[in-house]
Amino acid sequence: MITVSRLEPSKRPQDFLDIAERVAHALGPVEFVWVGEGNLRKGIVEEAKDRSLSHVSFPGRLDDNSKDRLFRSSDVYISTSESEGFALTVGEAFLRGLPCVVYDLPVYSEVYDDFVLKVRRYDTVQFAETVVRVLRNPEEYAQLVQKAAHFVRENYSYKAVGSRATSALVELVYGRENRGEK
Amino acid sequence: MKHLRVLGVTEDAWFVTGGRLAFLDLMKALKVAENSVTLIKSSGISSSIIRLNDVPVHVIRVPKVRILGPLLFVLRLFFTIPAYMTASDVVVVNSGYPLLLIVFFAKLFRKKVAVLQHDVLSMDYLQKVAATPSRRITAVLRWVLLYPPLVLSDGVLSISGDTARRLRRTGYRKRIWVVGNVVK
Numbered sequence: 001m002i003t004v005s006r007l008e009p010s011k012r013p014q015d016f017l018d019i020a021e022r023v024a025h026a027l028g029p030v031e032f033v034w035v036g037e038g039n040l041r042k043g044i045v046e047e048a049k050d051r052s053l054s055h056v057s058f059p060g061r062l063d064d065n066s067k068d069r070l071f072r073s074s075d076v077y078i079s080t081s082e083s084e085g086f087a088l089t090v091g092e093a094f095l096r097g098l099p100c101v102v103y104d105l106p107v108y109s110e111v112y113d114d115f116v117l118k119v120r121r122y123d124t125v126q127f128a129e130t131v132v133r134v135l136r137n138p139e140e141y142a143q144l145v146q147k148a149a150h151f152v153r154e155n156y157s158y159k160a161v162g163s164r165a166t167s168a169l170v171e172l173v174y175g176r177e178n179r180g181e182k
Numbered sequence: 183m184k185h186l187r188v189l190g191v192t193e194d195a196w197f198v199t200g201g202r203l204a205f206l207d208l209m210k211a212l213k214v215a216e217n218s219v220t221l222i223k224s225s226g227i228s229s230s231i232i233r234l235n236d237v238p239v240h241v242i243r244v245p246k247v248r249i250l251g252p253l254l255f256v257l258r259l260f261f262t263i264p265a266y267m268t269a270s271d272v273v274v275v276n277s278g279y280p281l282l283l284i285v286f287f288a289k290l291f292r293k294k295v296a297v298l299q300h301d302v303l304s305m306d307y308l309q310k311v312a313a314t315p316s317r318r319i320t321a322v323l324r325w326v327l328l329y330p331p332l333v334l335s336d337g338v339l340s341i342s343g344d345t346a347r348r349l350r351r352t353g354y355r356k357r358i359w360v361v362g363n364v365v366k
Contacts, residue, residue, distance in 0.1 A: 006197075006199075008311065009310070009311040009313075010307075010311050037197065039313050039317075040313075064231070083301065083303065083307070084301070085200060085201065085204075085300040085301035085341050085342060085344075085345050086200065086204065086300065086341045086342050086345075086362070086363040088200055088203075088204070088363055088365060091363075091365030092365060092366070094365075095365060095366070105344075106344045106347075107342055107344035107345075110342050110343045110344045111342050111343075111344075111362070152365050155362060156362050156363060156364055156365040157364070157365075158207070158210055158211045158214040158364050159211075159214055159215070160362070161207070161208065161211040161361055161362050161363065161364050162210075162211030162212050162213070162214045162215030162217075163183075163215050164359070164360075164361045164362060165208060165211060165212055165215070165339055165359075165361040166183060166185070166186065166212060166215040166216075166217055167183065167359075168296070168337070168339055168359035168361060169186055169188065169212075169217075169272050169274070169294075169296060169339075170183065170184045170186060171357075171359075172272060172294050172296055172336055172337050172357070173186065173271055173272050173294050174184065
């Protein structure tokens with residue numbers, strides 16, 4: 001289980017611990033890894049230790065290669081964030097073949113269509129149940145993830161974003177009617 | 183499609199934030215779309231994460247100190263930006279404290295300014311998540327420099343429709359284009 005995010009209050013790392021505890025209760029010590037630094041790091045590491053969650057680790061910020069390796073050795077991407085501008089790491093997870101379980105924020109449907117598995121906001125019980133379901137039946141979600149990866153490649157490549165941004169800036173500079181070649 | 187000479191301006195820092203990475207990726211994406219792109223940024227960690235390849239970058243070196251670092255960046259930007267402004271068709275600035283200064287020079291040089299908006303957070307929310315009194319003060323400063331000056335820009339490039347909607351709820355009335363973010 002992996003998440004990549006800053007350790008900040010809006011990312012709700014306490015929920016991450018709750019979910020890790022519940023999933024471990026159902027399936028045994030499933031490894032949970034939070035990649036990223038932040039103000040809450042010291043406190044949350046101590047809390048994990050106090051709660052004897054030895055299967056939860058906080059390796060800090062990782063370089064791209066290490067992060068990539070970790071992504072590829074994981075089974076599910078989860079995010080307990082309550083505020084996202086785009087949720088980039090969800091897209092990264094799809095490209096590496098992981099199903100994504102997240103809180104139900106409007107941004108996810110907007111950006112990733114219906115490919116994320118959403119649970120009620122702050123409901124760590126439902127969150128853990130969804131994670132357990134995905135871990136028990138990975139083949140059920142394989143096709144969804146494949147489609148999600150295709151969707152991400154189509155819509156969020158450098159070419160796709162560059163084309164949309166260029167079109168917007170040309171409209172800004174020359175007006176709506178002058179977007180084409182002269 | 184027409185192609186543009188784009189000047190990008192962003193602050194940077196020594197911790198990673200999604201907004202800054204998104205901005206650097208947008209610069210690369212604009213280059214891939216065959217625009218001429220030049221970037222001015224403060225020293226920081228983001229460009230070691232996103233390799234900018236053939237995008238020319240002018241790095242303004244500032245100390246790793248809160249408040250003083252950003253102040254120095256704005257001061258040095260004041261003397262740097264005019265030379266670049268004349269050679270661009272449009273300025274894209276990352277949502278942040280340099281915006282006011284960029285808008286000032288853009289109006290002076292009659293250039294359009296677009297802001298990349300990654301997220302929209304209320305003052306209440308920023309206060310709630312600030313861990314210390316000094317961070318609460320910084321949060322107020324950032325909010326004041328981030329959101330009210332947006333009305334002076336000519337338009338916003340939004341990272342998602344959700345961000346665009348939240349920006350509209352703050353009263354922003356100018357044009358917003360949803361451009362997305364690069365996923366690798």
